[in-house]
Amino acid sequence: MxxxxxxxxxxxxxxxxxxxxxxxxxxxxxxxxxxxxxxxxxxxSERPWAGVDARLSRYSYLVSLxxxxxxxxxxxxxxLRRRRYSSYTPMPDDPARGVLIDGGDAAATAASIEHATGDPGEAARVAAFSDRLAPLGRGLFPTITEPLSAERDARRRVGDDGLWDAVTARPLGELIRSSLSSDVARGIAFTDGLIGTFSRSDDPSLRQNRCFLYHVIGGGTGDWDVPxxxxxxxxxxxxxxxxxxxxxxxxxxxxxxxxxxxxxxxxxxxxxxxxxxxxxxxxxxxxxxxxxxxxxxxxxxxPEGAQIKVNMLLRRLPRLRDTTVDPRAAFAGTFHINETLTQLDAAHDRAEAGGIPDPLPAEIYCHSLTDPSILGEELRASGAQTLTLFGLQVPHRLVTSGAADRSTLLAAAQSSLDSVLAEAIADVVFEAPDGSPCIEARTTGDLEESLGMMGGDIFxxxxxxxxxxxxxxxxxxxxxxxxxxxxxxxxxxxxxxxxxxxxxxxxxxxxxxxxxxxxxxx
Ligand SMILES: Cc1cc2nc3c(=O)[nH]c(=O)nc-3n(C[C@H](O)[C@H](O)[C@H](O)COP(=O)(O)OP(=O)(O)OC[C@H]3O[C@@H](n4cnc5c(N)ncnc54)[C@H](O)[C@@H]3O)c2cc1C
Structure with missing residues (x-):
């Protein structure tokens, strides 16, 4: 020795x-x-495609905590660079409309929410919900690099007993349903409880609440930035x-x-x-x-992860069914597809019963819009962009039981994305010099093998x-x-x-x- x-x-x-x-x-x-x-x-970061000068964040991609x-x-x-647009969500029943949350323009955000939901009060509810959560980050994030606080002290630091109980004692779905009226705004909020976590909104284990909490306290504000x-x-x-x-x-x-x-x-x-x-x-x-x-x-x-990750390089951003939104705005933040609250819970139930959710709820973002430095000069000049998709509610048990594999999950992710595009995503995927499409999928099984992350559990x-x-x-x-x-x-x-x-x-x-x-x- x-x-x-x-x-x-x-x-x-x-x-x-x-x-x-x-x-x-x-x-x-x-x-x-x-x-x-x-x-x-x-x-x-890695260059997944031989001969292509694109260095992607291969697994994790945003920093908050x-x-x-x-x-x-x-x-x-x-x-770290802040993204101006925090999210865009096409309406699943009519993808020609969508909600664009623009951190630089509160009036445009409010108009977008009203137009997409048809509810003149929903924008105010969305803003109030975000304000309501603020004490969590302010109170808890500074404690994260200190010895553990006792629960009573953490509660005191947050200083809002109603909020505390809603987040730590009852399933998150209750807080979301009582704060927001539209299925789409409820879904956007709930996704923070599902990254890397397999759960329903009303799961009594509260695992979705814990995941949500970490997603809204980072840096004291809950912002997720591009490295x-x-x-x-x-x-x-x-x-x-x-x-x-x-x-x-x-x-x-x-x-x-x-x-x-x-x-x-x-x-x-x-x-x-x-x-x-x-x-x-x-x-x-x-x-x-x-x-x-x-x-x-x-x-x-x-441990059990519950996601599929897809990395893509595109010749250009795809056209959207919603022609009122510039794809450069829509893809700059988190682009939610098929993630209403009803869809997220239904996807959970489908996976729980052993099947691949259809449609597969997923979120997408384009790193190169915020930080083009990950692309070589030629690619950048050609208009190429990266796209990263993180699909939810696909627990590792689907992979181990044989109900899902890399190609079926990739197909489900592509089909979900296509449902909101005006052209098939496959038609804008960049081709590597050997003629293969620049697209790679990583299942929970792949993470277990390549990273030693058991069950593909990202946490x-x-x-x-x-x-x-x-x-x-x-x-x-x-x-x-x-x-x-x-x-x-x-x-x-x-x-x-x-x-x-x-x-x-x-x-x-x-x-x-x-x-x-x-x-x-x-
Ligand atoms: C697809 C994906 C997307 C994600 N997205 C985000 C995101 O956007 N933002 C975010 O904050 N988090 C994200 N995460 C979660 C985050 O990446 C992880 O929680 C975090 O990176 C874990 O870091 P770690 O240092 O604890 O462990 P790991 O990164 O898991 O590192 C463990 C290391 O141990 C090594 N190892 C394993 N077994 C052995 C052994 N027997 N001997 C020696 N070495 C061994 C592995 O090779 C690995 O290098 C994501 C994760 C994944 C997989």
Whole structure:
């Protein structure tokens, strides 16, 4: 075994890089072990098509939850750009009309909502709903990089008991139905509860509420911004920060066992010792690694993702059935297709019964409209644009049961998109030099295989509330920071950590703080 390191981090996702940078800056010896030939995990950019100069955020694409304090502490050169249009939603029953939410023009937004819904009061309800949620971000986001608050303190910080109960105690559908009247506005609101989460609006488990909460508190405002240069630029900046601080980063290092006393075994038999091990892999992967070391595992639920991701390069943006909206405005924000509340719940029920939702609810966005730097000069000049589709309500069980595979899910996504276009999406897809269409689909099964994300769950498991129960013991550093794995010297530092889901670095930050406390005790 090599010399014992203060900290060994299993997996080299963006959270691991955040933790490594903090720990190395604090003077600790740190080694990151990543099985792939590059770091970044689900926060990477790649050129998916040979001979085509388009570098896409291959998996995650928007940033909201990465705290400013982390960027400042680590001196990261990450640039985020706000999108003027937050969303466009064609009406499923008449796609010649749609709702365009224009952050730069409240009057135009109100007129669009009224025209699409035929309800003169709905625009005011949409604005009031957004205002109503504001205390959540203001009250909770600043706590996200602190030791866990007790629930009563978090509630006090939000300062609105009615809102608190509506978001944390009753299914989200109730709040949405009582606040908004139109099926389309209700659906737009509910999608924030479904990214990476398989749920109905009235699910008593409240998993949709937890997903919604994280989607509306990022940065204190809930804005989702485009990382300039793509998601790979975020991880590259983190990697630079970690290396500059002295962290050792090893790629091609496949971890096959983790013993609770700090011994980490690689696939080639090498053993690396650590005073503290951080797990940048999901809790279910860690559980397997701990069992492989001969230690008892824990009671970890099998994660299940519920999405299909499609990346495309287009010769140009497609024409819309709605001729009153410029496609450059419609695709600049989040473009919702077949996502009314009724459709989202029906899609859930269809998938629950074992079938692919029809139509498949999905959201789309065009990175290159906000940040053309991800395209080579020639492509940019030709008018080419990227398009990313994130389809909802397709749980991993559809893939494992054989009810769905990559091609059937891609076909469902294309058909859903076509339902609101004036031309088939396939007709504007760019062709690679070898004649193949520049379109790639990633199922939950693909994520499991390429990223080690079990069940294709983009958050490594169900999200938990960003506070502790009032009677929860918060005795150890790991418990206080929400990074406990159940083993004293093994801490969760990735998306499985409390408050850890998404590209946020929060899991990494909080694990580093807990590890520093543990190490300082000797
Ligand atoms: C399709 C998709 C779209 C998403 N969209 C967004 C978005 O727009 N915005 C957002 O905020 N979040 C988004 N997410 C979620 C977000 O990307 C993840 O939650 C986040 O990137 C997880 O980071 P992590 O560092 O915790 O883990 P990961 O990124 O999962 O990294 C874990 C790393 O561990 C490595 N590893 C696994 N097993 C081993 C092993 N045995 N030995 C060594 N290394 C191992 C993996 O190769 C990987 O590099 C999306 C995710 C996906 C998949």
């Amino acid at each position: 090599t010399a014992i390191r203060d900290v060994v981090i299993v997996g080299g996702g963006h959270n691991a890089l955040v933790a490594a940078a903090y720990l190395a800056r604090a003077g600790r010896s740190v080694t990151v072990l990543e099985r792939d030939d590059h770091v970044g995990g689900a926060a990477v 990465l705290p400013r304090t982390v960027m400042d502490d680590l001196g990261l050169d990450i640039r 300039i240069g793509g998601m790979g630029a975020v991880s590259a900046s983190l990697e630079r920060a970690a290396r500059a601080a002295g962290a050792e980063i090893r790629t091609g290092a496949d971890v096959v066992a983790v013993s609770p006393d700090g011994e980490v075994t690689l696939a080639d038999g090498e053993r690396v010792g650590a005073r503290v091990v951080l797990s940048g892999v999901g809790a279910s992967v860690l559980d397997r690694l701990i069992r492989a070391a001969g230690a008892p595992g824990g009671d970890v639920a099998a 490594h498991g169900d999200l938990s509330w960003p506070w502790a129960d009032d009677d929860e013991p918060l005795e150890t550093p790991a418990e206080r920071w929400g990074v406990s794995s159940g083993h004293e010297r093994v801490l969760l530092c990735g998306s499985s950590a409390r408050r850890g889901g998404a590209v946020s670095g929060i899991g990494g930050h909080n694990a580093a703080m807990a590890a520093l406390e543990l190490l300082s005790r000797g």
